[in-house]
Amino acid sequence: MEAAHISSPLKHEKGGWTSFPFIIGAVMGLTLASGGWSANLIVFLISEYNIKSIAATQINNVILGCNNLFPIAGAIIADSFFGSFSVVAVFAFISLLGVILLTLTSTIHSLRPPLCAVGSYACQTPSHLQYGVLYRALSLASLGVGGTRFTIATMGADQFDQPNHQAIFFNWYFLTLYLGSIISYTAIIYIQDNISWSLGFGICVIANAISLAVFLLGKRFYRPSKPKGSPFMSIARVVVAAIRKRKMLSGNCQGLDYYHGDTSTKFQVRTPTENFRFLNFAAIRTEDENQPSWKLCTLEELEDLKILIKIMPLWSTSIFLSTTIAIFNSLTILQALTMDRHLGPHFKVPPGSFLVFNLVATALSIFIIDRFLLPAWKNLICQTLTPLQRIGIGHVINILAMVASALIESRRLHVVETHNSNGTPGSSIVPMSGLWLVLPLAIVGVGEGFHFPGQVALYYQEFPSSLRSTSTAMISLLIGIGFYLGTAITNLVRRSTGWLPNNNINDGRLDNVFWLSAVIGVVNFGYYLVCAKLFKYQNVEKHDDHDHGEVSSIAH
Structure with missing residues (x-):
């Protein structure tokens, strides 16, 4: 600033x-x-x-x-x-x-x-x-x-x-x-x-x-x-070259001529690593190949792709995290449409404006985590909070938000039932304050304050240098896939249950949808724990002094 x-x-x-x-x-x-x-x-x-x-x-x-x-x-x-x-x-x-x-x-x-x-x-x-x-x-x-x-x-x-x-x-x-x-x-x-x-x-x-x-x-x-040319083209070139050369050798690839590309590069690996050996064919150079093509890639490009493959399982754990948030945001607006949104006698909060509470909670939580919680944590236990730990905390908080949403929706449906039994059946407006929705919105925002910057930090540190400038865009990709999956899950629930009636949600069971989201979150958190346990940092030295200073503002 x-x-x-x-x-x-x-x-x-x-x-x-x-x-x-x-x-x-x-x-x-x-x-x-x-x-x-x-x-x-x-x-x-x-x-x-x-x-x-x-x-x-x-x-x-x-x-x-x-x-x-x-x-x-x-x-x-x-x-x-x-x-x-x-x-x-x-x-x-x-x-x-x-x-x-x-x-x-x-x-x-x-x-x-x-x-x-x-x-x-x-x-x-x-x-x-x-x-x-x-x-x-x-x-x-x-x-x-x-x-x-x-x-x-x-x-x-x-x-x-x-x-x-x-x-x-x-x-x-x-x-x-x-x-x-x-x-x-x-x-x-x-x-x-x-x-x-x-x-x-x-x-x-x-x-x-x-x-x-x-x-x-x-x-x-x-x-x-x-x-400058997209690094994704290099990734595609590795895959295509590996497929085209897959029949070149049937045994191991020892003693072969691997293409290193520009000799001025700082890349130090002289032979490919043993993992994902089926890709190694892409870097084998024949006599008539002297520059990168769709039949030949450099060792650096090959190893960059292998790093991406290693981190993809951990990246995929955040897809269902984004999915539950997408479902939650959409259904929250539908809830707001049926609730009392008055602040005082004259002002009525628009239903779409409720999501601003999530935005504000995320911004405030990022500031508090970055400026107070992370330094306090480091002073207390002499270790920084790693990106994996921040993402894990975000998973847990998101589950709690889904539980809170389910409980509030159960309360809203109880008010609907009481309201209808007292003589106003069929009314779509429930005499319950929409401010109840602020609590789960704020909890989701706090969770985002943990897991979004944690993901940015992890991808920025662990992605290959050629992809570092696009590493933060992986968050956007996660959110996009999450919205599509949220649409698919919503459609599946609507077709197979009576929880999501198209005309009036007061006749449905949105609380069950939130409970389902909580269950999805719990199962996905278990998957995350497995992937985090198996994951090994490539750039572990960066986690001691570069963890929270540069990513505090990247969540939306």
């Missing part, structure tokens, strides 16, 4: 802090736009498109999954083909088109079905044309998020040469993300729920347009970044 105290160089060189205001301004506008349309999507689908509640959560999970998977593709496109500036500019424009189309759906009555009371059985469903326009709008907006969110962060860091300046930039980048998200989850959602959806989406259009303009205005100040 020290950008204001760092003076620009006297020479008018490209990059550096001269480019900082343009990039951060673009980040703020894009975050406001993406948060403004995605944070309240479930409520928009239910109230404006008459889509049933469970179906709306499934659509929401698919879109949010895309929001977290597309950044991986955006990073690969930027690294391999077009460079960061072109990718950000094009996808920011695509995002603008998507938000404009969403605004039109909320403005033009023929693009959505007639309004209907929430929970009614007689609502008219959207036509094929209306669904088509809606899905195209959401697809464009989601593509825009994927092509800009992490790519612009990489571009911003590339403007600086000194690591401490890059660290300061990332601090500002994540602060801007949090600030923009909080504004979206509160002010913009309030406008959508209480004034008009057209105005709320219109603000997103303005924010997106301004961010694109600011980003383009800074072009002459940016340091150009040429495509």
